[in-house]
Amino acid sequence: MYETLEALSRESRNRIMARLKQTLAVVPPPLALELPDIVKPDPAWGGKDDPLSLLRVSMMRMKGDLTELEGADAIPWHVSKILEAEGAPMEVAIGSDEGLRSLPWDEAGLSVIDPSGIASESAGVSRALCAVAETGSVVFCSGSANPTTVNFMVKYHFAVIRREQIVPSFEDLWGIIRPRYMEGDRMRAVNIISGPSATADVEATLTVGAHGPCRFELLLIDGQF
Amino acid sequence: MGDMPDKKINPRVGLFVTCLVNAMRPSVGFAAVDLLERAGCKVEIPREQTCCGLPGYNAGDLRDCERIARQVISTFEPYDYVVVPSGSCAAMIAHNYHEHVFENEGVWRRRAEALGKKTFELTGFLVDVLGFTLTGIPHDMGELKATYHDSCSCLRRMKVKSQPRKLLRDFCRIEIREMKQTEECCGFGGSFSLKMPEIAARLGDEKIKRAVSTGADMLIGGDLGCLLHLESRIKAQGKSMKVMHVAEVLTGRAKVPSAEK
Amino acid sequence: MEKNEKDFLHGASAAMADKQLQANLGRLMMILRTMHSAGVGSAANFEDLRRCASEVKRHTLEHLDFYLETFEKKVIEKGGKVYYAETCEDLNSIVVEICRRRGARIAVKGKSMVSEETGLNRALEKAGIEVTETDMGEYIVQLAHERPSHLVGPAIHKNKEQIADLFMKHHDLGPRSLDNIPSIVAEGRKVLREKFIKADVGITGANALIAETGSVLLVTNEGNGDLCSTLPKVHIVVSGIEKVVPRLEDAGAILRVLARSITGQAMSCYTSIFTGPREGPEDAGPEEFHVVLLDNHRSEILAGEFRDILRCIRCSSCMNHCPVFGVTGGHAYGSVYVGPMGSVLTPLMEGMREAGDLPDACCGDDRCAEVCPMMIPLPDLLRRLRTRKWNMGIGSRPLKWGLSAYMKTALRPRLFHAASGAAAVLASMLQGGKKRPVSSLNRMHGIKTHLPSPQGKPFFSPLGRKRREL
Numbered sequence: 001m002y003e004t005l006e007a008l009s010r011e012s013r014n015r016i017m018a019r020l021k022q023t024l025a026v027v028p029p030p031l032a033l034e035l036p037d038i039v040k041p042d043p044a045w046g047g048k049d050d051p052l053s054l055l056r057v058s059m060m061r062m063k064g065d066l067t068e069l070e071g072a073d074a075i076p077w078h079v080s081k082i083l084e085a086e087g088a089p090m091e092v093a094i095g096s097d098e099g100l101r102s103l104p105w106d107e108a109g110l111s112v113i114d115p116s117g118i119a120s121e122s123a124g125v126s127r128a129l130c131a132v133a134e135t136g137s138v139v140f141c142s143g144s145a146n147p148t149t150v151n152f153m154v155k156y157h158f159a160v161i162r163r164e165q166i167v168p169s170f171e172d173l174w175g176i177i178r179p180r181y182m183e184g185d186r187m188r189a190v191n192i193i194s195g196p197s198a199t200a201d202v203e204a205t206l207t208v209g210a211h212g213p214c215r216f217e218l219l220l221i222d223g224q225f
Numbered sequence: 226m227g228d229m230p231d232k233k234i235n236p237r238v239g240l241f242v243t244c245l246v247n248a249m250r251p252s253v254g255f256a257a258v259d260l261l262e263r264a265g266c267k268v269e270i271p272r273e274q275t276c277c278g279l280p281g282y283n284a285g286d287l288r289d290c291e292r293i294a295r296q297v298i299s300t301f302e303p304y305d306y307v308v309v310p311s312g313s314c315a316a317m318i319a320h321n322y323h324e325h326v327f328e329n330e331g332v333w334r335r336r337a338e339a340l341g342k343k344t345f346e347l348t349g350f351l352v353d354v355l356g357f358t359l360t361g362i363p364h365d366m367g368e369l370k371a372t373y374h375d376s377c378s379c380l381r382r383m384k385v386k387s388q389p390r391k392l393l394r395d396f397c398r399i400e401i402r403e404m405k406q407t408e409e410c411c412g413f414g415g416s417f418s419l420k421m422p423e424i425a426a427r428l429g430d431e432k433i434k435r436a437v438s439t440g441a442d443m444l445i446g447g448d449l450g451c452l453l454h455l456e457s458r459i460k461a462q463g464k465s466m467k468v469m470h471v472a473e474v475l476t477g478r479a480k481v482p483s484a485e486k
Numbered sequence: 487m488e489k490n491e492k493d494f495l496h497g498a499s500a501a502m503a504d505k506q507l508q509a510n511l512g513r514l515m516m517i518l519r520t521m522h523s524a525g526v527g528s529a530a531n532f533e534d535l536r537r538c539a540s541e542v543k544r545h546t547l548e549h550l551d552f553y554l555e556t557f558e559k560k561v562i563e564k565g566g567k568v569y570y571a572e573t574c575e576d577l578n579s580i581v582v583e584i585c586r587r588r589g590a591r592i593a594v595k596g597k598s599m600v601s602e603e604t605g606l607n608r609a610l611e612k613a614g615i616e617v618t619e620t621d622m623g624e625y626i627v628q629l630a631h632e633r634p635s636h637l638v639g640p641a642i643h644k645n646k647e648q649i650a651d652l653f654m655k656h657h658d659l660g661p662r663s664l665d666n667i668p669s670i671v672a673e674g675r676k677v678l679r680e681k682f683i684k685a686d687v688g689i690t691g692a693n694a695l696i697a698e699t700g701s702v703l704l705v706t707n708e709g710n711g712d713l714c715s716t717l718p719k720v721h722i723v724v725s726g727i728e729k730v731v732p733r734l735e736d737a738g739a740i741l742r743v744l745a746r747s748i749t750g751q752a753m754s755c756y757t758s759i760f761t762g763p764r765e766g767p768e769d770a771g772p773e774e775f776h777v778v779l780l781d782n783h784r785s786e787i788l789a790g791e792f793r794d795i796l797r798c799i800r801c802s803s804c805m806n807h808c809p810v811f812g813v814t815g816g817h818a819y820g821s822v823y824v825g826p827m828g829s830v831l832t833p834l835m836e837g838m839r840e841a842g843d844l845p846d847a848c849c850g851d852d853r854c855a856e857v858c859p860m861m862i863p864l865p866d867l868l869r870r871l872r873t874r875k876w877n878m879g880i881g882s883r884p885l886k887w888g889l890s891a892y893m894k895t896a897l898r899p900r901l902f903h904a905a906s907g908a909a910a911v912l913a914s915m916l917q918g919g920k921k922r923p924v925s926s927l928n929r930m931h932g933i934k935t936h937l938p939s940p941q942g943k944p945f946f947s948p949l950g951r952k953r954r955e956l
Binding site: 151209 | 510513514517518527528529530532535537541542545548550551554555564565569570571572576579580584620621622626639640641642645646649667668670672674675676678698699701708709710712713716717732733734735736738739741742749753754755756757758759761762763764765768769770771779781785786789
C-alpha cells in the first residue's frame, strides 16, 4: 500500500511512462514536430466570406438570438423590453466590468445585482471576448469583470461585443487567446457558448434550459464600447 | 474503383462461381456464363476453385484463409478478368486479399493486388468495364413488380448499386420498386447468422417487411448469401415473395409470378 | 456455450422481446442518424475534416509520452495537480483521497465514461461521499440504479412516464404535475441546481487535454460540466491518457467533427477550456484543480495492432448506425462501452475470455467505419479480435470445428467437389425428393430457421452435366 496518493501516482507514472517509452522509442523524439495541417470547414450554406451573416445563420440554428444595437446605451432598454415580455424579475447580474455597470440600467427600470445574488429567474449580462462566425459561438474569458457564474447560473443571458470583434474561424480565436496564455494571463475558463442550454435526454426530444440559461442573445454594438 | 483496366476485345474471363452458388443455386453460375458470353467474353471456369476463404477470414481462421487465397490467386491470375456473381466474394478477392490477408507479405501481396485490380462483381463488370448494352429487350418482364436488395459488400466495397438496376431495365424492362431504408443490412453477415441467429433473423424480418411494403412479388439481389437468408425469413413469415438472383432474372430464368398461375 | 457468449445473446434476446425498448430504440436510432446526416451535410468538406482530426490523433499517439509530459508540466505551472493511475482502483483511491483531504461530503459529477469504467461512484459512496450525476440522462439512470444504455443518451431507453415516476418518487416536492417533457426537465434543473450549490467537489471528464497550455477541454449541451467545474471548491478531472492533443488548433480539429457527428450542429452549446484553479477569491472557480490520468490498458493497446481505437472521441456515431446495436440496445453488451467501439475496447480492457463474444456481434455491414469521424477501421479491428480469439481457442467449438473442416476441405478442390456432390445427394434423400428444408438443421440455438434447400446437383458436380441444364 502506498503512504500517500502522491507515492501511488508516482509509481503509476513510472510504469505507464516506461511502457509508453518502450513502445514509442522507435519513433525519433519530436525535436521539430511536424504537426498536421489543420483544415477549416466549408459551411454548406455559404457565408464563408461574410462573417456576420454566417454568425447570424449559425446562431439561429442553435436557437440563439442576435441583435444589432447602435450604441452601448441602447443595451439596458433592449434587455428591459425582453425581460418585461418574459415576465422576469427586472434585475441584471453583472460582474465588476465597469463599462457594463455604468450603462443607464436605472433609467431602463433595471437594478444591477452582484453575481453572488443570482436567483433561478435572474438575467445576466456579460462582455464577451469575441464571436466566432464559423460555429455561431460567443467566447467569454473568466475573471471578476465577467465571471463564469453569470454565463451559467442565469436564466436569461445577454452577451455584448462590438461588431469588429467577430472573427471568421477558430484559428482566429486561438490567435487571440494563445498569447494571453503564454504571457501568463491565466484565463481559468474560456467558455465558447453557442446557444442556450439544451438536453435531449428525455425521449430524444430537444428541450431548452437544462442547467444553463434558457435564452441566449448576442448584442452587437456598433462603434466604441 | 481506381484505375479501370483497359477494356479488351473478347476478354478471357475466369468465372469464380462461389461456394454458395456451387452448392445451392448452380443456375446463377450458368446464368453468369450466359451473360458474359453474350457480352463477348471468352468464359472459362477453372475446376481448381472452391471458396474465396471469406467464411474463415471473418471467423478468425486466417491461416487457412491465407492458403485458400494463394490457391485462388494462382488459379485465376492468368485471366484478363475475374468475374464473380457475388459482391462479398468479389470484395474478398479484390480488396481483402491484398489489404489484409497478405498485408505483411511482399510477393503475395503484389500478386493479390494485381488480381484484385481485375476482379469484379458481375453486374459491375458488365456495366462499368464492358459497357454492355443490347439492342432490343430479350426478356420483357415489364409487368413484374420487383424490389432489389443491395448487399453491404456490393454497396460499400464494390460500389455496385445502379448497375444491376440499369441491366434489369435494359434487359427486362423492370423498374425496381425501392424499399424504404434500402441500404440497411439484411442481417446475414456470413457466420454471424450462425453465431447470432436471433439477431440475424430479426434484421432479415425487418428487411422483408420493407420489401413486402413495396408491393413487390419478387425480391432480386446480387449476393446469394443475403438472398438465401431472406428467403428463409420469407418462409418463416409465411409470405410468398419469390427470391431470385439478378443473373437469373437477366437471362430469362425467372418467371413473372402472375404468368405462372 | 461459454459463459460470456450466453451473456450477450441472453441480453440481446431480452432486448428484442422488450417491445417498449424496441419502439424507443427504433425512434432514437432514426433521430440520431438524421442528426448525423445533417452534421455531415453542414460542411461541404466533411471528409477533409475527418482526415484532419484522425491525423491529429494519430500523430499525438505516436508521441504520447512527450505530449503527456508537456501537459503535466503546464498544468503544474498553472497551479494544478496531475496524478497517474495505472488501474481503475488506483484512480478511485486517488479521487477518494483528494476528497478526503478536503473533508468533502458532497460531490457533483459531469458525464464521464472513465468514471463509469472505474466504478468511481461506488468507491466514493463507500467512502461516505454522496455523489450526484448532473447530466440529465445520467441523473435519471442513477436514480433508477441502472447502467446507461447509450453513450450520448444514457436514459434513452426510458419514456417520459417512467422518468416522471422516478422524479415523483425521489424528489420531495409535494403534489405537482410532470406530464410533459419541459416540466420534467425544469424539475431536473431545479433539483440539480441545489446540488451544484451545496457540493464540495465537482468531478468531470475531459474531451481533450491540451498540452501546450495545460488545459482541459469539456463539451456539454446542458452546461452541467461548467457548473461542476465552477461552483464547488475542488475540481477533479478524470481522463484516459489518450485524450491529449498538442495545441489549441488540434482541439479545434476534433471539435469540428465532434458536435457534427452527435447532434448535427456545428458546435455543442458549451465548449469550455479550463486551466488551473481560480486566481483569487474575487474570481469564480475552484480553489483546487486536479487531473487524474487513467491507463487501464491504454498503454498496452497503444503498443499493439489495436492502437487505432485510441482515436475514439466517444461520439457514438458507430453504434447509432450499427444494425445489431439498433436491435439490441446498449444493455445487452453488459459493459461500459457498447456498440462497435465497445466491442473492440471491452475485450482489450477486460480480457478476451470475459468479453470475447462482443466482437462476434458484427453483421459486417461496415457502416461504423463509414461514419466514424476519426476514421477508425472498426470492422477490421473487430475481425482481428476474432482472429485473436480463434488463435486462443476460445469460442463455440462446434462452430470452429465446422468452419475449420470446411476451410480445410476447400483447400482440396477435388475433395470439396466430391463432398458437395455427396451432401447434395444426402440432402435430397433426407428431403424424400421434395424441396423441403432439412428439419434437423432447422433448430439452431433453439430458434427455428427455415433453411432453403439446394437447387439440385452442385455446379461442379463430379459426375459432370450439360451446361445448359439449369
